[in-house]
Amino acid sequence: MQVSTEFARRTYPGYPSDDQLRYYIYIPAGVLALVGITWALSVRFRLVKALLALVAVAALLSLPSYLYYYTGGV
Numbered sequence: 001m002q003v004s005t006e007f008a009r010r011t012y013p014g015y016p017s018d019d020q021l022r023y024y025i026y027i028p029a030g031v032l033a034l035v036g037i038t039w040a041l042s043v044r045f046r047l048v049k050a051l052l053a054l055v056a057v058a059a060l061l062s063l064p065s066y067l068y069y070y071t072g073g074v
Contacts (some may be wrong), residue, residue, distance in 0.1 A: 038052060
C-alpha cells in the first residue's frame with residue numbers, strides 16, 4: 001500500500017512540517033543569498049560598503065533591546 005507524501009507529512013513523525021521547512025531551510029537560504037549578493041555588490045561599489053557598515057552598527061546597537069524585549073531578557 002502506497003502512502004501519499006501529504007498524508008505521510010500529516011500523520012507520521014519524522015517528516016518536517018511546512019513551518020519547520022520555512023524556519024530551518026527557506027529563511028536561512030534566503031539570508032545566505034542576501035548576504036552573498038550584498039557582499040558581491042560591496043566588493044564592486046564603495047557606497048554599498050559604507051551602507052553595509054551602517055547596517056552592521058545599527059544591528060549591533062539594536063540587538064540588546066531585541067534580546068531583552070522579545071526573548072524574555074535572555
